[in-house]
Amino acid sequence: MGDIGFPTAAVSETRPPAKNKIFLGTFIHSKTLSELEYLHNAAVAVDSLGTIVAVSPDTDIAKAKSTLLPQLNWPSDDTDMVVAKAGQFFFPGFIDTHLHASQYPNVGLFGNSTLLDWLNTYTFPLEASLSSLPKAQKVYSRVIRKTLSHGTTTAAYYATIDVPATNLLADLCLSSGQRALIGRVCMDQLGPSYYLDEFPAESLAKTKQCIDHVLSKDPKMELITPIITPRFAPACSAPLMKELGQLAKETDLPVQTHISENKNEIALVASLFPDAGDSYAEVYDTFGLLTPRTILAHAVHLTEKEADLVTERKSKVSHCPCSNSAITSGAARVRWLLDKGIEVGLGTDMSGGYSPSVLEAARHAVLVSRHICMDEGKSEERDKLSVEEVLYLATRGGAKVVGMEDKIGGLEVGMEWDAQLVGLHEVDEEEEEEGNVDVFGWESWEEKIAKWVYNGDDRNTKKVWVRGRLVHERK
Known part of the structure; x- marks a missing residue:
């Protein structure tokens, strides 16, 4: 180093x-x-x-x-x-538009799990353990060093629900010189009892504490930017998402979350929010979370109507090909998203993804696009992504996704x-x-x-x- x-x-x-x-x-x-x-x-x-x-x-x-x-x-x-x-x-420098700093020790440990089983088996216990600041410092220091060594100059990080540990991640990024978006994870349902915000007001208050901490260290957000982070719809109650949507409106801060990663997840969202729209994307839109500054990770199974809504709201997508393959979520149709006018970047999505390298994500984006072409009757030859295109996604595309295209990427x-x-x-x-x-x-x-x-x-x-x-x- x-x-x-x-x-x-x-x-x-x-x-x-x-x-x-x-x-x-x-x-x-x-x-x-x-x-x-x-x-x-x-x-x-x-x-x-x-x-x-x-x-x-x-x-x-x-x-x-x-x-x-x-x-x-x-x-x-x-x-x-x-x-x-x-x-x-x-x-x-590469721009990683979606990764969980708190999950870095688990890279490669996804076994044969589906998404929801994987969260309970591997993810929630590890994230909860990072309330120990010495452990958090060891993990976060390593993931920053590792991503920098692979050329990642900007990272959109998910931390944990713990305020001091999230603030520590911001401090370490600032000290290391890595440009970062830092999000305290908000979740008040679905997870284990030991790893949940007790009620929406607590989640909102703790989120504001982390935002205030970042702004106290980097008031102009020259290097570090706070980002509002509802984990994903199933982990957030309707009152919590409403509060976070209002916070996004008041602060004009970016938002990051997950969408349509897994078919079982989509069915779960439909059952949890029967009155909040007809689709996963509409649920976020109902609560004001589908904004021009929103980063939607995965978007594997978006419908035509959902993609049109994302386009209309000018929200962005983080394509995570390594994770989507490793957890058997599916193959996101990047060409289709681009044709819809949706800005797309690349995400390593550790630890669903197994590598800290955006270059690895780029090569897998190429390969996944070729698998889409092998799905007879559902794709075209032009669905293939080129070397030039995935390098664009890794730099200028990623810059647009994180809202910094006027500063980085070229x-x-x-x-x-x-x-x-x-x-x-x-x-x-x-x-x-x-x-x-x-x-x-x-x-x-x-x-x-x-x-x-x-x-x-x-x-x-x-x-x-x-x-x-x-x-x-x-x-």
């Missing part, structure tokens, strides 16, 4: 980098859903606040010093030069430098292997990127920055 430390006390403020920086080398990012832009032998200037202020093509170190620095009026002794080596490129002037340096080492028989991606030297850049998507892992992630601050470095 790089210079990351995790305090036991709360952190009072973010720490922007002290110096301006110029990055030199190859830069790759999504220009559109289907197109990657490649900038070779270029320079990107990032000021001390972490904002990109210039993108200069055909610029090497000498030209950067002789031309770019004077144009920016930056003294050379107060500017760091970061130069990519051969085979390396800069890429936007490498353009005015955006913040949330980026990773990726290394694809060329094969040399006399050297040790450096990761799982074998590059032989004759591949095009498009082919190298495809190899990275299908074979890459954290060994390829050499450095990671958030708002211009180095937050991870692989030694």
Whole structure:
């Protein structure tokens, strides 16, 4: 790791980098859903606040010093030069739009359970145990380190129902420099008696405590944003969801929850809320929780009518292909969602998902889309997702889902430098292997990127920055 430390006390403020920086080398990012832009032998200037202020093509170190620095009026002794080596490129940081920080110790432990059985067997006991702050610190510190090491610069985290543990997660993200949305989980029914809010007013009050804590540490929400988090409709009573919907309206804060992940879950929602609409989506809409700032995880079994409602409300979807496969929930139709005009990002959904890597989620999104194409009579060839498209979902798409498309997801002037340096080492028989991606030297850049998507892992992630601050470095 790089210079990351995790305090036991709360952190009072973010720490922007002290110096301006110029990055030199190859830069790759999504220009559109289907197109990657490649900038070779270029320079990107990032000021001390972490904002990109210039993108200069055909610029090497000498030209950067002789031309770019004077144009920016930056003294050379107060500017760091970061130069990519051969085979390396800069890429936007990944955005994980759905994961449970509190479930990280259970990655891979889903057995043969269905969703509801899995919650009672694995999830609720672990989450409840994190009321122990030393245990919570151990878990949260690790999940932040792990996601950063895989290039995740922004994460939409679910914590637990415990206020101090949720606040600790916010403190640790702030200290580590990871951009995050932090949500205290709200639930007053369905779960075990030892892990429930006793009544709606208590859940609302505790949620406000966590919101106040985040805003006291990061008032402008430059790095950490509180997010209203009803676990999912079956775990929340109608009065609780009404209160949370009103809170979302009053604060204009984002909302995150689950929808239509599992067919049994959908049937349960229908039985619990017979008077709150004709569908799962309508239940959320009835209580004011289907907003332009709402992140709906999964959306595997949405109906046409539900998708149209989500489109109308401008809510967003987090696609979690690893989790949907692992828990046998189903295959979300991403092309169909995109065609409906719904913004889609990727989520690891640990611990339903087994990996902290958004790159893993991207490759599985490709594979799931191909399985959809194999469902004869129900799909078309165009349902397949390309490498370019899933990288868009992992960056710009995710930025739209978390409501930060004006700040992150791309490498353009005015955006913040949330980026990773990726290394694809060329094969040399006399050297040790450096990761799982074998590059032989004759591949095009498009082919190298495809190899990275299908074979890459954290060994390829050499450095990671958030708002211009180095937050991870692989030694």
